[in-house]
Amino acid sequence: MTARESDGESSPLSRRARETPPSGIRRFFxxxxxxxxxISLGVGExxxxxxxxxxxxxxxxxxxxxxxxxxxxxxxxxxxAIGEHVRRYDLxxxxxxxxLVSTGASEAVDLAMRALVDPGDTVAVPQPSYLSYGPTxxxxxxxxxxxxxxxxxxxxxxxxxxxxxxxASASVLVLxxxxxxxxxxxxxxxxxxxxxxxxxHDIFVLSDEIYAALRYEDDHVSIATLPEMADRTVVxxxxxxxxxxxxxxxxYALGPPNVIGAMNRIHQYTMLSAPTTAQYAAxxxxxxxxxxxxxxxxxFNRRRNFVISRFNDIGMDCFxxxxxxxxxxxxxxxxxDDEAFAEALIRxxxxxxxxxxxxxxxxxxxxxxxxxxxxxxxxxxxxxxESFLRAD
Amino acid sequence: MExxxxxxxxxxxxxxxxxxxxxxxxxxDAATVEALVDELESEGAIRxxxxxxxxxxxxxxxxxxxxxxxxxxxxxxxxxxxxxxxxKFPEVSSLRLVxxxxxxxxxxxGESMHDVSRFVSEQIAPIPEVTQTVTHFVMTxxxxxxxxxxDGDDDDRLAISx
Numbered sequence: 001m002t003a004r005e006s007d008g009e010s011s012p013l014s015r016r017a018r019e020t021p022p023s024g025i026r027r028f029f030x031x032x033x034x035x036x037x038x039i040s041l042g043v044g045e046x047x048x049x050x051x052x053x054x055x056x057x058x059x060x061x062x063x064x065x066x067x068x069x070x071x072x073x074x075x076x077x078x079x080x081a082i083g084e085h086v087r088r089y090d091l092x093x094x095x096x097x098x099x100l101v102s103t104g105a106s107e108a109v110d111l112a113m114r115a116l117v118d119p120g121d122t123v124a125v126p127q128p129s130y131l132s133y134g135p136t137x138x139x140x141x142x143x144x145x146x147x148x149x150x151x152x153x154x155x156x157x158x159x160x161x162x163x164x165x166x167x168a169s170a171s172v173l174v175l176x177x178x179x180x181x182x183x184x185x186x187x188x189x190x191x192x193x194x195x196x197x198x199x200x201h202d203i204f205v206l207s208d209e210i211y212a213a214l215r216y217e218d219d220h221v222s223i224a225t226l227p228e229m230a231d232r233t234v235v236x237x238x239x240x241x242x243x244x245x246x247x248x249x250x251x252y253a254l255g256p257p258n259v260i261g262a263m264n265r266i267h268q269y270t271m272l273s274a275p276t277t278a279q280y281a282a283x284x285x286x287x288x289x290x291x292x293x294x295x296x297x298x299x300f301n302r303r304r305n306f307v308i309s310r311f312n313d314i315g316m317d318c319f320x321x322x323x324x325x326x327x328x329x330x331x332x333x334x335x336x337d338d339e340a341f342a343e344a345l346i347r348x349x350x351x352x353x354x355x356x357x358x359x360x361x362x363x364x365x366x367x368x369x370x371x372x373x374x375x376x377x378x379x380x381x382x383x384x385x386e387s388f389l390r391a392d
Numbered sequence: 393m394e395x396x397x398x399x400x401x402x403x404x405x406x407x408x409x410x411x412x413x414x415x416x417x418x419x420x421d422a423a424t425v426e427a428l429v430d431e432l433e434s435e436g437a438i439r440x441x442x443x444x445x446x447x448x449x450x451x452x453x454x455x456x457x458x459x460x461x462x463x464x465x466x467x468x469x470x471x472x473x474x475x476x477x478x479x480k481f482p483e484v485s486s487l488r489l490v491x492x493x494x495x496x497x498x499x500x501x502g503e504s505m506h507d508v509s510r511f512v513s514e515q516i517a518p519i520p521e522v523t524q525t526v527t528h529f530v531m532t533x534x535x536x537x538x539x540x541x542x543d544g545d546d547d548d549r550l551a552i553s554x
Contacts, residue, residue, distance in 0.1 A: 025552050032551035042552035131554045180554075302402070302417035309416040352551055375406075379413065 020135055024358030028342060032352045039381040040352040041369045044180065046244040046325070048299075050281065051292035054243065057284035058277045066276055072268040074101020074252070075279050081286040082252050089212060090225045091235065097257040100264050101274045101282075105210045105238035105251030108263070110136045112206050112234050112253060115262040116172055117142040124170035126157045127360030128328070130180045130208070134360075145170055148361040154319050155184035155328070155362070159193040168201045175223060178211035181359045181368035182328040183304075183321020188221045195226040204259075205233040210251070211324040213242035213293060216301045218322075224254070231256050234263075239278070241324075242293055243285045248278035300325050303371040303378055310382045311369075314389055325372045328356060331365050332389055338365055349384040395420075399428050400437070404538070407441040444539045448532075454501065455529065456485075457508045461496035461516065462524040471495070474521050483511045494526070505529060 011018060025042070032038055049055070073079060079095035086093065093099050102108035109132065117123060119141030125133045126147045134144045147165040149155045157175065167173065175194070177186045186194075198205050205223055212220040224233040238251030251274075253263060304321065311318040311329040318329035335341040338355040346352050356366030371378060395418065402414050411429075415422045432438045447454040463474050471489055478498065479487050486499040498516070502508040509527070517525050534541055 023554065025554065029550065029552040038551060040551040043549050044553040045549055047547065047549070302398075305419045306413065306416040309419075354552060375409075375413075375417075 016139060020138065023131055025131070025354055028346065028352065028354060031343070031346050035346065035350050035352075038346075038350045038352060039373070039377050039384070041371070041373060041378070041381055042352040042354045043370050043372055044326075045246040046241065046296065046300075046372045047374060048244040048296050050239075050243055050245045050248065051285060051289040053288050053292070054245065054281040054285040058248070058281035061277050061280035066280065068276065070101075070273045070276050070279055072273050073099070073264055074274055075276075075283070078279050078283050078286075079252075081283050082254075085286045086235075086237070086254065089209075089220055089222050091222055091254060093254045094257075098254060098260055100253045100260050100267065101279065102238075102251045102253060102267065103271050103274045104240065104249040105208065105236045105253075106132060107249075107267070107271060107274075108234075108236045108238075108251050108253040109133065109206065109208060110139065111263040111266050112236075112255075112259070113137055113140040113142065113172075114266050115259060116140075116204055116206075121172065122170040123172040123174060124162065124165065124167040124203070125174045125360070126161070126176070128155070128179075128181055128356060128363035128366075129174070129176045129359060131359065133174050133176075133208075142172075146361045149182075149184075150362060151319065151330075155179060155182040156186045156190045157194055158190070159197050162194070162197045167197070167203070170201070170203055172206060173198060173203045174206045174208065176208040178215055178220075178323025179326075180211065180324055181326050181354065181356065181363065182366075183324050183326045184328075185215055185218075185323040186221070187218075188226075191221055191223045192226060195223055195229050198232060199228055203232070205229065206236070207233055208236045210236060210238050210241050212237060214297060214300060214325060215323040216297070216304060220323075234259055239282050239285060242296075243282075243289065244296065245278070245281065245285065248275065248281055250274055250278040250282050300371065303375060306375070307369060307371050307378060307382065310386075314382070314386045316367075316385075316389075325370055327369050327371065328363075328366045329369060331367065332392075334392070336365055338363075338367055342367060345385065345388060349388045351381045351384050351388075395424075396428055396432060396437075399425065400432070403429075403438070403441075444536050446533065446536075446541050448541075453503050455503065455505050455508050456533075457500045457512070457530060458528045459498040459500055459512055459516070460494040460524075460526040460528070461498055461522060463495050463521045464523050465521065469521055474519065477519065478516065481511070481515060483508075483515075494524075500527075 079099040082099055083093050083095045113136045117140040121142045122145050123137040123142045124145045124147050126149050137144045147161055149157050207223050224230050224235050234253050234255035236253055239245040307327055308318050316329040316332045318327050321327045331338050331341050342353050342355045354368040356363035411422045411425050415425045483500050485501050488497045490497045500508050512527050
């Protein structure tokens with residue numbers, strides 16, 4: 001860093017750039033990079049490859065020379081396929097006006113923030129939750145209002161949580177269920193409470209449902225299906241998690257025409273259109289890969305059972321996460337500081353977990369553990385953690 | 393039935409997995425897993441447990457051939473009769489009746505190509521019902537019973553990601 005850059009007054013950087021903190025996981029990433037023989041359970045993406053049919057469709061599209069831009073909103077046949085696909089969650093959207101294909105769900109979240117948030121607006125963000133919501137609020141000029149969720153409610157968001165945090169003043173509420181990092185899900189009854197709060201206080205909801213297909217014990221419920229919520233909700237989903245297509249960078253947003261239209265206007269000046277090759281892969285994924293997805297979900301479910309059972313047995317209490325591919329055990333007795341525990345574990349046993357506090361209020365004292373790794377790695381990692389605790 | 397199917401899936405991917413680990417993955421207890429395995433074995437659904445070996449990694453000679461076999465049946469002799477006779481040879485590691493241009497697919501193993509050739513010509517071909525043998529020596533195995541023998545792709549995911 002030059003002297004000029006370090007000096008806030010004369011820096012060429014914008015205030016937003018200067019004030020964006022580095023990700024809380026960066027230090028652990030750097031530590032992990034130094035280690036040989038590391039087992040990382042800090043990975044937020046599946047260890048599977050995208051289903052072969054989807055990859056093959058991507059290759060075919062390239063062989064046919066389909067390398068130009070698509071419509072800003074995404075190919076119409078993909079939007080139609082998405083519209084058809086989300087009917088399984090009782091969602092109904094018009095492919096022409098209410099669906100936008102984006103460069104990953106992350107871009108869609110950013111677009112929605114910029115379309116809905118004015119400088120000074122407050123955005124309620126339940127925590128612990130995915131790291132990127134806060135910065136996208138800041139990039140739009142808004143203020144984050146953290147809303148802590150609680151272990152005793154299995155990290156589901158409640159009316160009381162919102163009320164206590166002062167979320168009545170918020171103009172936008174972010175939801176992420178099934179949740180990264182806790183694996184928590186919300187039932188229809190629990191979502192009804194949140195919907196009631198949103199209606200009462202005229203709050204728009206951004207519901208990130210990227211893990212909807214990875215719900216293990218019952219069916220996914222979208223808040224947009226609740227009465228009077230479709231007009232005040234944008235739903236995000238994508239192909240990264242359920243279809244193991246993280247590198248394809250393809251997501252989508254579903255919402256009322258005016259909001260999707262505004263998001264598309266921003267999108268057309270920034271991304272123009274989502275990657276064309278990925279769009280062809282996504283059409284095939286939606287049309288023919290349900291069986292492959294079911295197999296991945298079954299494998300994730302077995303791993304989930306395994307890791308929860310082992311953590312509980314070795315003395316790291318772990319509530320029963322029911323979605324996504326994370327569990328969120330508590331630090332073991334004598335280790336209240338999750339960062340210290342994660343650092344000791346990575347240095348002494350070469351196992352990387354992510355400290356819960358980086359995901360915000362309520363995450364401290366926990367660790368995010370991804371089970372998106374093979375069973376041999378999970379077993380070795382749990383054995384190493386157990387041996388660390390015994391030696392401690 | 394569902395529980396047995398799930399158990400078989402796990403054993404197919406790793407038959408050495410401990411009963412306790414299998415139980416954790418299936419959300420049940422070790423005693424239940426043991427009971428299910430006992431049932432599957434006594435029903436004859438599980439016929440054995442074997443390692444999947446990459447012989448190229450073992451420092452000894454090992455040759456395998458896939459032999460196509462055509463046979464001629466008569467009133468007295470059925471496929472099963474011929475199969476029973478061929479299956480008794482220890483050199484035969486698998487034997488299947490198949491559809492298509494030949495009748496039996498036979499896997500034969502030996503210490504050398506000469507061994508395998510001699511076995512086919514001296515033990516299989518002379519069986520009265522056998523009308524033709526075609527021997528294909530295995531040059532390289534890339535995948536065996538679902539296990540890929542390549543070096544495997546490195547995990548290039550970020551060690552820590554959001």
